[in-house]
Amino acid sequence: xxxxxxxxxxxxxxxxxxxxxxxxxxxxxxxxxxxxxxxxxxxxxxxxxxxxxxxxxxxxxxxxxxxxxxxxxxxxxxxxxxxxxxxxxxxxxxxxxxxxxxxxxxxxxxxxxxxxxxxxxxxxxxxxxxxxxxxxxxxxxxxx
Amino acid sequence: xxxxxxxxxxxxxxxxxxxxxxxxxxxxxxxxxxxxxxxxxxxxxxxxxxxxxxxxxxxxxxxxxxxxxxxxxxxxxxxxxxxxxxxxxxxxxxxxxxxxxxxxxxxxxxxxxxxxxxxxxxxxxxxxxxxxxxxxxxxxxxxxxxxxxxxxxxxxxxxxxxxxxxxxxxxxxxxxxxxxxxxxxxxxxxxxxxxxxxxxxxxxxxxxxxxxxxxxxxxxxxxxxxxxxxxxxxxxxxxxxxxxxxxxxxxxxxxxxxxxxxxxxxx
Numbered sequence: 001x002x003x004x005x006x007x008x009x010x011x012x013x014x015x016x017x018x019x020x021x022x023x024x025x026x027x028x029x030x031x032x033x034x035x036x037x038x039x040x041x042x043x044x045x046x047x048x049x050x051x052x053x054x055x056x057x058x059x060x061x062x063x064x065x066x067x068x069x070x071x072x073x074x075x076x077x078x079x080x081x082x083x084x085x086x087x088x089x090x091x092x093x094x095x096x097x098x099x100x101x102x103x104x105x106x107x108x109x110x111x112x113x114x115x116x117x118x119x120x121x122x123x124x125x126x127x128x129x130x131x132x133x134x135x136x137x138x139x140x141x142x143x144x
Numbered sequence: 145x146x147x148x149x150x151x152x153x154x155x156x157x158x159x160x161x162x163x164x165x166x167x168x169x170x171x172x173x174x175x176x177x178x179x180x181x182x183x184x185x186x187x188x189x190x191x192x193x194x195x196x197x198x199x200x201x202x203x204x205x206x207x208x209x210x211x212x213x214x215x216x217x218x219x220x221x222x223x224x225x226x227x228x229x230x231x232x233x234x235x236x237x238x239x240x241x242x243x244x245x246x247x248x249x250x251x252x253x254x255x256x257x258x259x260x261x262x263x264x265x266x267x268x269x270x271x272x273x274x275x276x277x278x279x280x281x282x283x284x285x286x287x288x289x290x291x292x293x294x295x296x297x298x299x300x301x302x303x304x305x306x307x308x309x310x311x312x313x314x315x316x317x318x319x320x321x322x323x324x325x326x327x328x329x330x331x332x333x334x335x336x337x338x339x340x341x342x343x344x345x346x347x348x349x350x351x352x353x354x355x356x357x358x359x360x361x362x363x364x365x366x367x368x369x370x371x372x373x374x375x376x377x378x379x380x381x382x383x384x385x386x387x388x389x390x391x392x393x394x395x396x397x398x399x400x401x402x403x404x405x406x407x408x409x410x411x
Contacts, residue, residue, distance in 0.1 A: 048343070048347055049328055049340070052339075052340050052343060056336055069403060070403065079401035079402065079403060079405070080398075080399065080401055082405055082407065083384070083397075083398055083400070083401070083402070083405060084398055085407070085409075086379070086383050086407050087347070087350045087351070087376060087379055087380065087398065088347060089409060090375065090376070090379040091346060091347065091350075091372070091375065091379075093287075094282070094283065094290065094371075094375045095290065095291065095294045095339075095343070095372075096285075096287050096288065096289070096290030096292070096293070097291065098287060099409075103411065104409055104410040105410060105411040106410060106411075118411065134291065138295075138334075138335040138339060139334070139335075139336045140334075141299070141334060141335035141336070
């Protein structure tokens with residue numbers, strides 16, 4: 001398992017976490033290269049289906065991150081997102097999908113170091129969990 | 145039952161309503177929906193324990209709206225559905241007349257949303273004891289056991305969308321399932337698409353479902369969809385203290401914001 005390099009997809013908002021991740025780079029902080037960042041206008045735009053599509057297309061782990069509460073560029077997008085995640089996470093857990101593979105976080109534009117630490121710790125925990133093969137295998141099941 | 149028939153006859157004869165939607169006897173002793181437009185056909189109305197279908201599914205259909213004003217025979221789940229549809233701006237007050245029925249044969253006429261709200265207020269909104277026990281049984285399983293259980297259940301799914309057709313709250317003219325640019329849900333009934341469809345159906349009903357159970361009864365392969373709905377109903381109540389279908393004017397749970405929502409998983 002030690003040579004397993006997890007694929008992590010990060011869904012981040014344009015205004016806080018993307019800028020925060022930018023700061024990580026401009027501050028020349030190194031962090032795990034396993035993460036692919038997808039930029040969204042707001043966490044409120046991140047539909048739960050997108051998370052499922054990431055898993056279906058080979059992601060082993062997912063990071064969803066945006067502005068801290070009360071800091072949303074559109075004032076309430078992250079509150080909407082939080083409500084949705086609370087419910088969605090409960091449903092995933094009930095369906096037996098490992099919720100440790102979806103890491104939610106708030107990373108502001110000033111928290112470059114927190115972003116690096118978030119990616120590194122998520123990459124490490126996903127490495128420990130191993131490939132998400134039970135989900136990836138679904139694609140081939142039931143196809144004649 | 146005579147009370148119900150007399151009431152229906154009176155409403156049709158007086159032209160208070162143009163159609164009565166109720167239950168009649170189907171094949172094999174089952175109950176099926178019936179649309180009665182003439183007083184002569186009122187005698188086919190029945191009400192017994194078999195009458196479980198949520199007839200609110202019909203009231204928002206354009207072909208039914210065209211018939212005119214409706215009198216709807218309603219069991220408790222139907223009453224809650226009407227309030228939920230009202231909260232979602234799908235029906236207007238005074239659009240329909242509700243004939244609330246109970247097992248002892250009493251019929252209560254409810255003409256306004258306010259009357260329905262008052263009637264529903266006396267009902268127990270929580271899952272019943274048997275439902276809670278069954279839900280807890282699955283919640284207590286290990287993660288891998290739950291995954292295998294659902295994978296086995298969903299593997300039977302035919303993507304017939306009977307669950308969607310039976311659901312009075314699945315009324316979108318264009319469902320995400322029909323969107324193919326991009327194709328959100330794969331068309332063939334394979335395990336990945338089946339999971340995605342069932343997650344999507346459940347999520348789109350989160351905070352809205354009134355637990356009538358029609359999706360599960362409609363499912364030809366007996367997938368226990370009610371478990372997913374009941375899980376979300378209990379999560380919504382636990383986290384947001386909301387019960388769907390209790391008020392005709394209510395905010396949509398998942399498009400409401402509460403800065404003081406609490407969770408323990410966001411880092």
